Amino acid sequence: MPERHFVKYTFLKVDPAWRRLDPAEREAHKREVIAACEDYAQERLLRAFSLVGTRGDADLLLLSQAQNLERIHEFHVVLAQSGLMAWCDTPYSFLAMTKPSEYSDESRLEVRPAHSKYLFVYPFVKTREWYGLDPKERWRIMQEHIRMGKEYPSIDLNTSYSFGLDDQEFVVAFEGDEPAVFLDLVQRLRTTESSLFTKRDTPTFTCVSMSVERALNALDGAAVHVSA
Template sequence: MPRRHFVKYTFLKLDPAWRRLDAEERAEHKLEFAAACSDFADGHLLRAFSTVGTRGDTDMMLLSQAENLERIHEFHVVLAQSGLMKWAQIPYSYLALTKESEYSDETRLQVHEAHSKYLFVYPFIKNREWYALDAKERWRIMQEHITVGREYPDIDLNTSYSFGLDDQEFVVAFETDNPADFLDLVQRLRTTEASAFTKQDTPTFTCIAASVERALNALDGEAVSVEPSAQS
């Protein structure tokens, strides 16, 4: 039987002073970070994205998924031990859990494997009036929302739930190769009845899919070229 998964979106921002370090030291920091990612990715979903050029307050995002919340915790503890994280802040962090949708028959117990160039992520909160509606009325309203979404079949949706786990109620992540299609979809969704019950759907992150190594190299434009020292 499919099981639910914890999902963590971790956004990183590097201190500009890190880029002024010696190239060999920066490379070692990146290798330590990549090693932690590789260890977690052995048996768990880990996806990396660059936000260089799309956001001013983040440089990189890691999407991690595991059935066990302790494994998510352990991964971030090990990640924090890398030299790179000594120069990094986490300006945004979203924890969520997958579950079946109340309004469609789509399976959402796991975040999908990487298959598109871009991921658009944002926290989402509905207003209290939404929860005061009868369940059948909420279902009716959401059908229009879902119908509009299906007009854009090349856009894939991953929704996870944060009630009681984090500040937001949902984390919404749309995936596509065409940002223009996503823009058009969001504009269309603003006209639906369900949109009137939105309390918060920002900040919004445009994330560019990348390998961990490529996302790290985007931080300073340097290639990883040295092995970590024996003391690492």
């Protein structure tokens, strides 16, 4: 039987003073992060995204996935030992797990390793009234939501669950190549009955998919002279 996975969204914000360090020192810091990510990614999913130009309070997202929490913990311990992390804050951090959906037949036991240009991420919390509804009524309401989503086949959805693990109830991550298509989808979803039971679905992050090396280079505009 397939294993469920832990999913961790780690958002980093770099101190502007880091960009004033000597280029060689910044490059050494990047090399350390690249090494930690390459080691982790040998057997597990790790993806990098840049938020430079899309958010003012985060510069980089590292999305990591593993079948047990210890691997994610160890990765972040090693990451914290890099020189770059001494100059970084973590303004947002979301921990979740995968599980099968209650409302569709699609399995959600792991985050799909697709490589669209963009990832749109936000934490999500339902109202308590939602959980007071009869399960059959919740299923009925969600079918409209699901049908509407299927009208936008270029947008791929990854949902993970945080009940008891983190502050949010879900972490929702949509992948796509056209932000305009995602914008239209979200606007239409606001009209569904299920949206009446949304308590919180912000902050929202528009993340640009790229290699770890490119995402690090976007922090200061300087290249790392290694193959990542």
